Amino acid sequence: MRRLVVLAALLATGCGATVAAPEGGAAVTVENCGQRVTYDRTPSKVVTNDTGITELMFALGLADRMAGYVVGASQQGDIDSSPWRADYAKVPRLAEEISAEVVQGAGADLVFAGWNYGFSESKGFTPDSLKALGVPTYQLTEACRNGVGKQRGIMPPLEALYTDLENLGTIFHVEDRADALVAQYRKQVADAEKLVSGKPRPKVFLYDSGLDQPFTAGRNAAPQDVIGKAGGDNIFGDLDDSWTTVGWEAVVARAPEVVLINDYADGDAVTPDQKRAFLESYAPLREVPAIRDKRFFVLPYAALVESPRNPAAIEAFARYLAG
Template identity: 70%
Template sequence: MRTALCALLLLVSGCGATVAQDKPAVDPVTVTNCGQQVTFDQVPSKVVTNDTGITELMFALGLKDRMAGYVVDGGNTVDLRTSPWKSDFDSTKKLADKISKEVVQGANADLVFAGWNYGFTESSGFTPDALKQLGIGTYQLTEACRNGVGKQRGIMPALDALYTDLRNLGKIFRVEAEAEELIKGYQQQISDAGKLMAGKPRPKVFLYDSGQDQPFTSGRNAAPQDVISKAGGDNIFGDLDDSWTTVNWETVVQRDPDVVLIVDYADGEANTPAQKQAFLEGFAPLANSPAVKNKRFFALPYAALVESPRNPASIEAFAKYLSQA
């Protein structure tokens, strides 16, 4: 009887043997990030993110509990106020306004999720290589990957960059099903938005981020390119093989925009979309452009116009505006 009982228990507990209670080690995963193969031996548990859109990627995938905290510039108050993940921001620690080695070391980070000009920069010494020397892993935002021509950024269309990062993060954090579900929903939302401008003329759109001496705008590799094009317009600087970049006013005037899409954040010269619109309306060389003459201005928050899970909703909102104008 005891032998039979022991045999039965052996199937469950080993019957007198010592049974390890620890969960099995997670198998390493390798993803391609900015053209490099990056392997993660463990699921990161103390992630520090830099910038609003990057942080929202983590929140959208339900990864708040994997974060040590986030870094967001103090000028991005509009982002936080309008975020669909405001409660996640409120319940996650804000570490600083500016990211640095000291900030991520103080948070005991095991991974920093940032991008070139989204935290990573040689001028401050805050780079993936510098963090590697400190034993801290990095993941780079795909929208901001350098493409091998100087410091130009962008290696794929903006929405492809969004989907790439969602899938990579899904693998790294073992939430692949959640990532695919998000992508499926975003693709449907974008497809539906595209129908709003079907058969209508495509307006020429100038993305105005900031800058009064010289305008800062979006080339074809930053998120506004797809926000504009999928909504039914044409980015007047869609021929530039770069992401966010500085141009000159002469070219803006020559390209004669029909609509201006304004980035809503404090840029140091103008703190509101109304102030930016007032500057453009008072800028004499643009006075005869259709955008100014017809007062066709539309604003979206900064986080809606960098790579982020807000991009599909931004496309829908801009498409609605264009279809009604």
């Protein structure tokens, strides 16, 4: 019987680095979510939303360019396990939910967020509403709308990560640091792929949350590449979306051999152990191979959304699948 594997922390290099950026700087233009966006000056009071987004800034050594970050109470575990704990400690935590009032109160000159990672039409907090207030934005590429309703994702998840690192490198004039990180991450992923080369590829179900219906990841969310590069196949990799809701009958039909649990407190079952207990007790799943064989692996939320923890997550999961 395999025990539940919990990865409490993912190690990364370059933790807490600080890279100076010019106060003014020449205007730069990047492509963000399919649009050319120009930034007239180097931002110096950035507000970020969510742990993965915040850690992109930290990984690039840009903590000193931030006015603060917004992170919900359910993500405190991400902060505690973060390779960038020192940066979280020195940058103000502004609120648990982002809003125009939070942004204006911080005097933000850039908001870095994403659709369903802060931006929301229903809450009236969007790039357009911030533009009306004179506040520029940068949108997380994993969460870009793909032109089909509100579905998200316009490129493979790791390419989204590399794109954002390179764009942020341009915006903040730290291109060398961005290039070095991308090269490091590409090598880390390639090395992880070697661990599982030639081995059978198990079918993997990413379980985020949900009792009546599971919330999982399609092909445009980070778990697609976390699973795929680690030597597995995402059972919902055919869905042209990032994070989405499916039905339990679809999980049963696709017969996953491993369950990857998102350590994220959302819904009725909030801890990894509670999520596992629910899956094991839910009668329709009883004969699903992953449940029957008790094959569970846990990664923190910040490793399963687009973030600089993705390569280490791939390595950790690859070691589990190769074992």
